[in-house]
Amino acid sequence: MMSAHLPKRLYLLMFKIVLLLAIAIIPLTGCQKPQVIRITVAEQYGLAYAPIQIMKENGYLDAALKARAGGRPYEITWVKLANTAAIQEAMVADTLDVAFVGIPPFLIGRDQGMDWSIFTGLSECPVELFVNDPAITNLRDLVGQGKIALPQPGSIQHILLAMAAEKELGDAKIFDQQLVSMKHPDGLQALINHQGVIAQYTAPPYNFIAAETPGIAMLSSGEVALGEPFSFIVGIAEAPFLADELRRSALQSALAESFAFIQNHPDEAAAQLATSFELSPETARSYLDDRTIQYGESIRGVQAFADFMVKTGYLKRQYNEQELVFAK
Template structure:
């Protein structure tokens, strides 16, 4: 009996210990990037289409992974299934705060982001307990901007936290248009513009106005393991992002033509969005300090960063 017990115990421990063992033999010329869609992520699509990383480093292979959302990307990076992810600054800071070894490698873009509401709602104070605000997820940049506005206008950052519904941008648009209890949607280009075309909806909050300064909507983040382990690939990646961003800024027409192959939008629409004065493709990472300070104050982070070098890799352009 006892022997059997010990045997089973050992078997179970074996079972568990297998979970953690990672295959160390990672080919050092492969970079795994999460592919994401949307106007804000346009440089990624250009980078993929023009094979910029492959051209910048001979023999490099890029594995493009499909991920559902920022949380999934972050989890994949914890599990060492992904080297590079693109996301907004708040989800990055949440991971950093929890001890993830990763830093910002590049800025990427700013696109218009804001809170669209039914025009019966004239201010944040008008939200009742039955009103629902759709946004991608708690802890997203949309959620943090909403909290900032709540703090400014109503004195409590978390006052609307229990009115949130987590819906992807397209689902959020449908839910808002369906006219049930979702009466507001914190979203970004191009969903923002589509919703505002209807006279029933107004822009209650504008991201930049709430934030009070410019900020990077999306930044590129890489794991410590990738930065340390594959410096050549890291350099090629950063250079490629820069080239993709330059390409969009210098040849918006051509970029729109490429993007229209991948996105479910016409070339004209894409051109309008990427060349809009409000959009900005830029590799400088902007606004980390203000996000960090606010998120610490509101309790979304347990600690802020001291030195920009804590959260941003060397030689990356930034404006706090």
């Protein structure tokens, strides 16, 4: 009885496919965007992102867009996103234009097919690995010992750890089974209080705090692992945004203003950052003064990261810096 109706079943199957196609196509039609100049920036949290905070609070981007818009309406949206995976998802969903991330997550996204490029550097700063056990004095002691906290797999901290592991122990992935994904403040808390974590790979200001905490010692640093200075955070955007002269140049000039402000008015910048990051003004000023964190548009270390990540299988194909960095 069943086989007699086979052609009918085929018809039914085709009907089902067509029905589903129709359902999928309907929402794709009829989306006209109004002529408002829109720019959506991922606003992240941390000292390394300070120029973005300053740019936002001092209205630099607003002024730069106004000067270029020629009376057209414009709109700036700041969104808070938890991590680089969320940034990539937001860009795919077309709800984000610009973000500031570490070089490795940028490379991973590019390798997975994102058409994004680096258009500016943002900051350079020390990124360091700390342990809470005095018995651990080098990386070999750390192997198999306990959990290592870092923001997430594929983050700049993870790749720097892999580099150090490769350099000193000959195996880039030796610590991959010991990773635990924690935000910097949670990781530091767990490190100091010995709550299931033996090490943490972290960045300012958390490494400054860790360095001053008794019983916590630095084991490895990013600059030693990579062998050269590198941009900790870079600015990235997708090709359509970068091709849009108006919005891109507005953003770049606003960033330049932020860098200049931090350079020329360190007291005011420190005061602003102190409020944003709940630091004392003196502490904020000391971070800027001793130049442990440097802000600026120069982009460094891209090629070194790319080469290492290709060699260790984190990237599928070879890249050269020219194709990764946006040039006007």
